[in-house]
Amino acid sequence: MDINFDSSIIENYQSGTQIARVLTENWIQQNMYCPRCGNLHIKHFENNRPVADFFCPACKNEYELKSKNGILKNKINDGAYRTMIERITSNNNPDFLFMSYSKKELQVRELILVPKHFFVPDIIEKRKPLAASARRAGWEGCNILIDKIPEQGKIRIISNGEVIDANAVIGKVNKSKQFEIKDINSRGWLFDILNCVNRIPRQIFTLDEIYFFEKELQTKHPKNNNIKPKIRQQLQLLRDKGFIEFVGNGKYSKIV
Numbered sequence: 001m002d003i004n005f006d007s008s009i010i011e012n013y014q015s016g017t018q019i020a021r022v023l024t025e026n027w028i029q030q031n032m033y034c035p036r037c038g039n040l041h042i043k044h045f046e047n048n049r050p051v052a053d054f055f056c057p058a059c060k061n062e063y064e065l066k067s068k069n070g071i072l073k074n075k076i077n078d079g080a081y082r083t084m085i086e087r088i089t090s091n092n093n094p095d096f097l098f099m100s101y102s103k104k105e106l107q108v109r110e111l112i113l114v115p116k117h118f119f120v121p122d123i124i125e126k127r128k129p130l131a132a133s134a135r136r137a138g139w140e141g142c143n144i145l146i147d148k149i150p151e152q153g154k155i156r157i158i159s160n161g162e163v164i165d166a167n168a169v170i171g172k173v174n175k176s177k178q179f180e181i182k183d184i185n186s187r188g189w190l191f192d193i194l195n196c197v198n199r200i201p202r203q204i205f206t207l208d209e210i211y212f213f214e215k216e217l218q219t220k221h222p223k224n225n226n227i228k229p230k231i232r233q234q235l236q237l238l239r240d241k242g243f244i245e246f247v248g249n250g251k252y253s254k255i256v
C-alpha cells in the first residue's frame with residue numbers, strides 16, 4: 001500500500017471537487033484491499049449508485065468512501081437523513097471508509113473503516129432543512145457522528161500516514177462481527193454499554209463504575225425503568241462476545 005496519490009491522472013481536470021474525487025477514488029482502486037475477506041483489491045461501481053461506491057469482487061461486500069482534505073472531524077456530512085435511517089434500520093447500508101488526505105502532500109493521512117453494523121440511528125444527526133430559497137428547499141441532510149461510534153467499530157487502516165498491518169485490520173473486522181446483531185434496538189443498547197466501558201480509563205473496572213452511568217442512560221432511554229438490570233445483561237453479552245471477562249468480586253476486565 002502506497003499512501004501517495006497518483007497525480008498523473010488529474011491533468012485533464014479543472015474543478016477542485018472533481019480532482020479530489022478522482023484522486024481519492026483512484027487511490028482506493030489501486031491500493032485498498034478488502035478488509036473483510038482480504039481480497040487484494042476492491043472495485044469501483046461503474047455508474048454512480050446512490051448506495052455504495054466500491055465492492056469486493058470476491059465477497060461482494062460494499063463500501064462507501066467519504067473523504068476530506070485535512071483533519072477528520074467528529075461530524076461528517078452525508079446525504080439525505082431519511083434515506084440514511086432507512087438504510088440503517090433495514091440493515092442494507094454498506095461499510096464506510098472515512099479518509100482524510102493532505103491536498104498539499106497529495107497523500108492519505110488517515111483511513112478508518114466503520115463496518116455497517118456499527119451504524120445505529122443514534123449516530124445519525126438530522127441537519128437543518130434547506131432554506132426556502134434553496135434549490136432543494138426543505139431537504140434534510142444528515143451528519144454521521146463519528147465520536148459516538150464505539151472504538152471497536154473504528155478500525156484504522158492508515159493512521160497518521162502509517163499503514164497498519166492488513167492482517168491486524170482483518171482480525172479486528174472479524175472480531176467486530178460479534179456485533180452483527182439484527183435487531184437495531186438491542187445493538188443500540190450494547191453500543192451504549194460498550195461506550196461506557198470504553199470511557200473507563202482502566203482495564204479492570206467494577207460494576208459500580210458502570211452504574212455511575214445509570215442517570216445518563218436513563219435520560220437516553222426514558223421508557224426503561226430497569227437500567228441496572230439492563231446494564232448487567234449487556235455486560236454479560238459483552239462477556240459472551242469476548243470483549244470483557246468477569247474476574248470475581250463484582251470486577252470485570254477488558255480484553256484487549
Ligand SMILES: [Zn+2]
Nearest residue numbers: 034037056059
Ligand atoms: Zn471481500
